[in-house]
Amino acid sequence: MRYAMAIDTKKCVGCSDCVIACQIENEVPVGYCRDWVTETVHGSYPMLELELRSERCNHCDNPPCVRCCPTGASHVVEGGVVLVTPNKCIGCGACIESCPYEARYSHPDGHVDKCTFCIHRIRKGLQPACVAVCPTRCMYFGDLDDPSSEVSEMLRTRKYKVLAPEAGTKPQVYYLV
Amino acid sequence: MAPFLLVLGLFFLFLDLKHKLFFWRLYTTIRLESPMSWGAWVLMVITPLSFLWSASYLKELVPTWRWRWKFLERLEGLVIRYRTPIAWVMILYSLILGIYTGILLSAFNARPLWNTALLGPLFLVSGLSTGAATIMWMSKIHLERRLFTRIDLILIGIELFLIIHLFMGFLAGPEVQIEAASLFLNGRYALPFWGLVVVMGMVLPFFLEVLELRGKKIPAAIPAILILAGGLIFRIIMVEAGEATRYLY
Structure with a gap:
């Protein structure tokens, strides 16, 4: 099993519903977020192209955050999902520095926090909160080992990219371009 | 101590x-x-x-x-x-x-400035050099002071070699490391790094130590404090600049 997410940059309108849904679902403290939307503009006026990306933890196949964690608080669970155990985390910040995607933040309680792919929802057979609320349905979540899953289907039929592949982290959030 | x-x-x-x-x-x-x-x-x-x-x-x-x-x-x-x-x-x-x-x-592979195998040896030599400087400064035994002054000269030499090698490696590396190096070559860390760390913290004390070994009267505290300050500033700059470097996407 290998959970992954595919996000269609052509369909995303940058509404940030995914951000709000995540904050509410996961009780993210006010002023923080586990996912966010970036806008990148290519070209020069008036020939412009805008790319919108909903970004979050990439649940890497080769996660540097798990490697550098001194206590094992950062760990990998089923489907390659990377989680943090708050009462094992000492708040040293090594994982924050090791993440090329700046996906982690220091929770006001002291421990490090990040996207969990809503593993608590997945275990119940639900979709992650961000995917479930997306009004343009530009996000796909599923198991890459299952060739009939929506996410496998998308990666088979569409062109995609991942962020900073040269970092060697093997990220598992794919952007359809 | x-x-x-x-x-x-x-x-x-x-x-x-x-x-x-x-x-x-x-x-x-x-x-x-x-x-x-x-x-x-x-x-x-x-x-x-x-x-x-x-x-x-x-x-x-x-x-x-x-x-x-x-x-x-x-x-x-x-x-x-x-x-x-x-x-x-x-x-x-x-x-x-x-x-x-x-x-x-x-x-930390997410920080291109840090992500080089040379950083460990460089920090080690810099740490040994500050240690030697402390002994040079605090020791009351003349022979011990001379010995550690000599050791420190070698350590500073190795340190300078490693620093040059570090930037050579960055400039021959991928885009993110070239950007990291440019923070030090023409960016905002150029002056504090080359001025305070390399010149004031290594080259100047090196010459003072040579003069001292040749019998000139130089208070041991001066090169020692320069090296200690240089070592500290080196660490502060490397940590701060490293946090500013990242992958581009």
């Missing part, structure tokens, strides 16, 4: 944690892949050893000193008897401790 500075350093490390009450979690696991786990365990060994080592010399410094409990007397006897093996263990552990900070930073 060493054990107290070590504890001061540990205290600052503790202050830097954001989930302080869980610090003991470091000692419920050994994670071979994590440099910080190595660092935590090495400190666990070397801190008490360093106290024992220093305490075993207390009677030489304060001849009227008496240990209050019998077992401390016996412990002191043991430490004195096994000084040579303990010294070797401490040398080994202090080398690991010295190189650990650099390896810790170099393991």
Whole structure:
């Protein structure tokens, strides 16, 4: 099993519903977020192209955050999902520095926090909160080992990219371009 | 002095944690892949050893000193008897401790400035150089001061070589490392790095030490303080600049 997410940059309108849904679902403290939307503009006026990306933890196949964690608080669970155990985390910040995607933040309680792919929802057979609320349905979540899953289907039929592949982290959030 | 500075350093490390009450979690696991786990365990060994080592010399410094409990007397006897093996263990552990900070930073592949295998050796040599400078400054024995001045000259030479090599490596590397190097070559860290760290903290004390060895009267404190300040600024700059470098996408 290998959970992954595919996000269609052509369909995303940058509404940030995914951000709000995540904050509410996961009780993210006010002023923080586990996912966010970036806008990148290519070209020069008036020939412009805008790319919108909903970004979050990439649940890497080769996660540097798990490697550098001194206590094992950062760990990998089923489907390659990377989680943090708050009462094992000492708040040293090594994982924050090791993440090329700046996906982690220091929770006001002291421990490090990040996207969990809503593993608590997945275990119940639900979709992650961000995917479930997306009004343009530009996000796909599923198991890459299952060739009939929506996410496998998308990666088979569409062109995609991942962020900073040269970092060697093997990220598992794919952007359809 | 060493054990107290070590504890001061540990205290600052503790202050830097954001989930302080869980610090003991470091000692419920050994994670071979994590440099910080190595660092935590090495400190666990070397801190008490360093106290024992220093305490075993207390009677030489304060001849009227008496240990209050019998077992401390016996412990002191043991430490004195096994000084040579303990010294070797401490040398080994202090080398690991010295190189650990650099390896810790170099393991963060998200920070291109740190992500080089040269950082460990560079931090180690810089640390050894500041150590030699401290002995050069504090020692009352003329021969010891001369010896450590000579050692320091070699260390500064190695350090300069490693710094040049570091930037050569960056400039021959991928885009993100070229950007990292440009912070130091023409960016905002150029002046503090080349001015304060390299010139004031290495080249100038190098010449002062050479003059001192040739018999010129130069207070040992001047090159020593320059090296200590240079070593500190080097670390501050490397940490701060490293946090500013990242992957581009």
